[in-house]
Amino acid sequence: MRRYAARPMADAMHGVTARERLEALGKLQGDTVAAKVDGRVYDLHTPIPEDAREIEPIRVNDPEALPIIRHSTAHVMADAVQRLFPGTKVAFGPAIDDGFYYDYDRPDGSFTEEDLEKITEVMLGIIEANTPFERKVLPYEEARRVLEELGEPYKLEHLERLKDEEISFYQHGKWVDLCEGPHVPSTGFLKAFKLTHRAGAYWRGDERNPMLQRIYGTAFPDAKALRAYLLQRQEAEKRDHRKLGKELGLIAFHPYAPASPFFLPRGAQVYNRLVEYIRDLYDEKAYQEVITPQIFDNALFHTSGHLPSYRENMFFAATVDGLEEASKALVKNPPKDEESCSHVLSEHLRFGVKPMNCPSHCLYFAMEKHSYRDLPLRIADFGRLHRYERSGVVQGLTRVRTFAQDDAHIFCTMEQVQGEIASFIDLVFRVYEDFGFTDTKVIVATRPDQRLGSDEVWDAAEAALFDACKAKGIAFEVADGEGAFYGPKIEFHLKDAIGRSWQLGTIQCDFNLPERFDLHYVGADNERHRPVMLHRAILGSVERFFGVLVEHVAGAFPIWLAPEQLRLLTVSERFNDYAHEVAADLRKKGYRVDVDDSADKLGAKIRNARNLRIPLLGVVGEREVESRGLAIRSRDENADLGFKTLDEVEAILAPLSLPPSRRPA
């Protein structure tokens, strides 16, 4: 097994290179890393098509240079790794959103922190040597021979999947890699990188495959940009909802209920504000809220299709009776294997804890006969859901095992689908704006290979989604084949503090459940018709939304959501009575007000309140008691707003206690 090529892969290429062309046009600068030729990115030393029309340089500080720099850095890292740890195989090493990674199969174990330091040192040496990156294109069979010679099984496996006649390789110094490119002209262009962390990753992302060792890093055009990025990341980590949630007394976890949050009094306040806000919208938009059971006979989940297809994600509820029956059945007919044992158990353990509200809403719909005049019927439910998530995937509030959605199902006719979707999109954007989210990513997920229903129905449903998005003039991406098996969907994604994107809102067309539950309504023609079911949520799960919101506002909730809107700080004990009197009065009016009547001095009280991100502070001393008011200090301005009468305080609080879209103009 030999990593390095026996001889440099001297190029035998013909034609004009990007560099030559740029030079001829006088467009080549010292900091040019690649070229954009008719929309495609080329290395400088790669010949470009003879009929190329437009050619522009990509310079180090252009956004398009970043992935090139990062991917090139990944190559340098892989070179360093194989120098330091002979026998290590390489897999994939792409540039990603905020850096790059490379996956390795290291036979003698995983990489340690110290290994990263060593790798970094060797990388610095490679960069200092400033060796050029070279591209070579080989015929398929020859490419195979090279990879066999290099002893790279993962690359060979990847080669199998490439159908191209010609395969490109990149080489810097003696290190060669099967690679699409492009790359910077030479290693010296890599001015600033940092290896950040390591993790396991399955080969080709499939858990049936062997686990590889992944090393993540990031790279920038210069040290200043790298420092800025690392600093920004540090700042972002301070906003982490798990950290803030603890510091601000919002949430907690206990090992007895893994991945299941406690909402502490302050957190529950905010949680309830979120639900209350959505309930108000429901009143406005003609939704009807229901409260449905938590635990159902498994017959329901058979009908809905959750058994067996959603089984791994469900909790089941055993009873002593059920266990005894199961035991008797097992003693009477001892099972031959695990499967039959499991079958007997699940037959006698009758109950399942609901992972979704849709089955019970179907039951509700079927309880009465419906006319087309009833439609659309919008049924909302904040029911608590339980899903068994595998231990490795849970995370803070963004991925939990018990949560509530601002869930609703709209039963409507096919003709009503587009209108319902359009008004839902409006609603989603209004809500996200109320919370201050502006960069919402919209994704339309279309029919997957495995699906139910005829192509005509899918055509209509997808058209309804696309038409609604287009009619709204919103930008969206298409995720082909990513729809649910029962229908296509629109997803609304927001980013958390560290830039991870989370799906919050969604609207999905469903033709499957109405079929399974044999739902129908009577049309104007006096015939039975199948309704369409739209699953939709705006916040998504209240828990996840809460987490993303905490990070978005960095714990500083706006007044309409703040658990404590105003805290009264007494200058000395002598003013406690007045403060309590004022607080009681404001609380009676619906404001969330507390008094800090501790023995702390004013400075300490202010510090504590500010650390809790309380939006308004009211200082109470001699002057305020005499003139019946408060000296207001605002969190957002971090300044003393001076004396306000009680009426003035209320005038400040009243409008800000409403969500922006409900405030008087």
Added chain:
RNA sequence: GCCUAGGUAGCUCAGUGGUAGAGCACCCCCUUGGUAAGGGGGAGGUCGUGAGUUCAAUUCUCAUCCUAGGCUCCA
């Protein structure tokens, strides 16, 4: 579930093969103070849990639970 790294007081964290420490928070006392920590004293931990090695384990080994970063999966 898999890979890697962690788990010491309510919180943030030191530390050690000879059964533990700081700051903040908490309790008590003094101070009655006007816009980001007034002073003093006290209490609080079977060092995640269970086994093993050892004369001796919080420290070393293994298992297990939880957490974190990924992979896979999803609201």
